[in-house]
Amino acid sequence: MSPLDLKLLRDLWRIKGQAVAIGLVLAVGVLMLVMMTGLVASLDETRRAYYERHRFAEVFAPVTRAPERLVDDLAAIPGVASVEGRVTGHALVDIVARDLPVQAQAVSLPDYREPRLNDVYLTDGRKLDSRREDEILLLRSFALAHSLQPGDTLSATMNGARRSFRIVGLAQSPEFLYTTAPGELVPDDSRFGVIWMSRTALEAAYDMDGAFNEALLSLGRDADKAAIINAVDRILEPYGGLGAYGREDQTSNRFISEEITGLRASSTGVPPVFLAVAAFLLYIVVSRMVQAERNQIGLLKAFGYTDLEVGCHYFKLILAISLGGALAGCLMGVASGRAMTGLYVEYYKFPFLVFRVNPSSFVMGFAVSVLTASVGGLVVLRRVFVLTPATAMRPPVPPDYSRTRRIGRALNSVLDQPSRMVLRRVTRHAGRMAGAILGIAAGMALSVSMISIMSSFDHTVDLSFSVVDRSDVTVTFNEAMSNKVVLELRRMPGVIEVEPVRNVSVVMRNGVKTHRGAVNGLVPSARLYRALDSDSSTIEMRKDGMILAQSLANILDIQPGELLTVEVREGRRPTLTVPVAGVAQTLLGSPAYMDLETLNQVLREPNRVSGAYLRIDAVRSSEIYRKLKNMPSVAGVSLKEDGRAAFQRIIDSGAGAIRYVMALIAAVITFGIVYNAASIAYAERARDLASLRVIGFTKGETAFVLLGELALVTFLALPIGAMLGYWLTFVVAKGFSTDLYQIPATLDLKCYGEAAMSVVAAAMVSGWLVKRDMDRADLISALKTRE
Template structure:
């Protein structure tokens, strides 16, 4: 077993204290990489495990089969399908809630529960109050997030419109459900607790409200282990088809589950891509520091070998230094990763409605974090340690041969005639040691590229928001109807005083198929030249809506493995529910979701339902919104109204306070890494030139002139690194944007001059701080001690 003599241990302590600034900077970079790894893997494990336990405990269905109206007897037929474990039927419907002081009603979804027992599937978690009494038709349990946002309490009363009839319900309790981890109003992507509610009532009461006695409008199905959901979905659609089935779908396609799955997958991608980059930077820094130290301690290495220390003991001394720095950084990173992960849990609870969410420490993340940090540091240091083994005592104790500069610096020699003495010294250093300067330039450029990428991602999120609500959606209100209605009825909206413009739209729910691939989605029928709700590509340019065919988003085309010229099979899930074969006329990038577009007239012709619309976008006079809201509220055909200003506010909250706040954490981390790189570059240059700088002081140079010789080199490194880092940052922005993008939304990279300006400001600020710290040490340096040190 290898032992470490006391003298080497004391030397290790002295060496670490002497390079404490550089050691702390490298440890900080390692800590950042490990912190991100621990935090992201911990969040991934926490969200995944809590979701799994929540789904299991409250028996969330694995297949959902909505239908217009099916008799209760069909439940037995569904249970007889191969692979089906349990079946629960229920009544569902859309509702509107009138609140005191609110002009517009709140959209809600009403769901039934068994009158006197717990449901076999999709149970709820009661957080306050009690469950409704099955014998009382006016009692209701409300989604907790809505109740909290609206200040409701058990015992309050709500005026609710169901199936066209108003009724007063008494709130008896609040609940959460695994079915609504991410609760959004119909047609919206961003949750707003105050604008969407879920109401649970007894099966008897809700059946009476929606004329569903002896019938159901949705079947919930759980599967036996190993059962293919698609086989059960096909069987359920076959049984329910003649009763108005709108298309069964698996749990993975449940909107709430899709959002949480995308979040988990995004964390996994980030954990696999960002920490390795940061740890690679730490390895590079370790290489630079240990390389300089071994070069400066050649004589000491020779003396240790002359006194009988073996190669492995000397090498082990420097390797212990590497391990000490790496382990210290990994330990700090683990602790900060736990703290940051726990703080992020509170952020996730704002938008994902778990009853609880505890940050779970994933043991593998610690093992991977420590292992990766040790591997990265060792990779940087072991390359240099080969020199220790190659040195014999005689060679090590002899001063190294001076480098041959006879063939270098010819251009510099011509320029030096125009420069003063300190400037010539800076120029000689750059031209005579290009590899060292190149390494420093690459390190600073790496830090700059990370800052450019993260600042650009922040700008990209802002640009996505601007594009969504200024380029795509130019309306003020979005009105949805209870069913597809005659187009002339939609244009009746234009007669409301204060409505400036009306643009109809038809959204048809459908199952899109190509070969064996399928997607539960919808076809969006737009007017020939949309103005208020436009389809745009990733560059913000309008997507031409061609008549006679469908335009697919790139993501949807990739899911269905289909291209322009192919035919898309469309099973419409409303009205007569025809099956259509539509040509794909184009595939275009999209910023939001996975849409399929058609010309409104062409869609209606294909459905053989001319002049029908299912909603409209309105541009209104802001001074008359209250009057417009009252008019819309009085229209029985209006199922819901979305106000764009409220959607914008909800998205801003999510980006600044919710999961989108992660990008600010990443930007801060980029700044820490950048500072660590620049500070180390400055410290290494100072250590390498300590004797030269002391000589200049003896020769009569002032402190400022001596500092200029060193800091001028740092400035030159910065000037060379800025364009390289800007170029590297441009490419890294696209990589990180792809990691942040999901099937639900795509981040379009925005690398603007402002992004470069802010990133360069971070680099310059780090350089100024590093320069001040180095200059302070130069001014305090002991000239005699530096002169006694051999090169």
């Protein structure tokens, strides 16, 4: 091993604390890069393979009732590869241990063949025997939530009639990776299931003999999807077509796509932040080292080492730290990705999900890590090349501090000697101190943003389920009913308050911007479910227009006062032009609101409701649930507390769980920055501090000179970090928001206090570690160091 390599090992051991801290910062950036790119690749590849293997449809066409012969007409559309007609319907499952009915979707499977599209993946049991109309397959996640297995029996109400079935198998499907009950956004395995039955049995249950109410289509490679959807709508319109739509608007696929898109954006935006901080830290460490080792550089060159050999020596130091950080980041990224995979398998119902990282991710991690570190180090290495042996072996020219004399005299009467030493250090090395302040401020900003995001998730839950929705129970009907059903609900013992609602499926268009969703008709002065403005005040429903959620207004790129085209997808299917009357602040989904009476008028269906919000007496809840279960018009009953618990599970898994990872990362970054600032300050002042000890300063007084500098720098960094954190919170909140939920940028003083405490704690720990090194230092060796 060459002498320079031996020196490299000694240098690494001497600055091991700083090297580990910088390596951890680099490792964090590489970890996020490897983990996120791996999750994106794994989710995307698994989804593609699952869709392809089970022939997931590319176009869905719901219809009221269409004769079977139309399947051939649909197949004849240019660009259509295959068509499958099927029967679907809503069902209420009777779970013995629950008073509340559980919603389910019934789906038909062909009697004597495999389905052309949307095949199921059988996980347990066997396939259906078409000769037995009482056999069903059950969605696996629903079965596990209720401890059901093949061989068990199940009762369900379909089309107003209660039937008993025997479970012969458990299944999964690419169509139900993300499962939600109709009218809800939050999935809950225990509150929504899927039942697969033979086509003959389901036709009989829903009076659909020789007909279908949904067509599935797959397309050729160069097919024009928009033209095909228009052709499908023309064919199905006379039979009550509800509007065909592409796979991108299918609920399950849409949420998975949103998740992948968010992860992909994070994988390109988050790692550079940590890598940039690491480059800055390396720049400071190597620049201080070169400055401190001027004499050694001169000696090396005097003994015949070339500029390139000496420069490569210091560059090897940079490479050692960056490669170590990259390797640790890759290993931790794989471990973190595998841990997150388990959450995604539970969150999205993939039959399998293996975390797999492309080799390019590792190559990119190492390349970016080394490149980032090199940018910070190469700027410093230029000084090595310009130093001649004679210049390097002479002490540098002392800086001129004569202009600070007046300031020093003014402070003599106010501060004691150690305090003046601290202040002189800060003022005379303003550039270095500014770098340390900005580094600690960056750590403070990361802590502020992540603690704020943690609080914002909780705020989203509280606002959505305590302020917006103040009901106890939501009742959904099979179809739009006469508002007389509201009177029937009010007469139930234990029902305190009833508030009707009407939900209408629509497609909203503003130029080329479109959104498939629903319009919610609310009563004036709503109390149980409200539209709120940015101040959390109730927005009164207006008869002259529609209220859009802010997220929906952003999707459609529309402002209050502008006209919106609304294509209704049920009933007479009118096309309306409605002015936007206002914007609501809602954090769940992207709803649109109208006055209930006005909505019924424009649809020419007066006095109709499709659901109701109830406030009930908890003592009589079981009695109310049993009565609702026995009402044939009820399609589903949802408890707000169940929805709240399900939403909490959602934000604690999937993309929401990454906030915990990033909060931990912010803590690591903050400590790494503060510790480096303290270690570098000590390395620069080792000789000065040893001199103070020799002339009579105690260990405590000497430590005050150094740690006072750290305390002052930390104190100055806190307000700057708070301001940076304010802006960073908005950026991170936008990155975490999805179509399912929006995360507001909650700016609570408590978050700033907790972030400041974390920075102060990091400074105290760093100060203790540095003071320990000071107490162990060899004074004679330190005093032999040349200025």
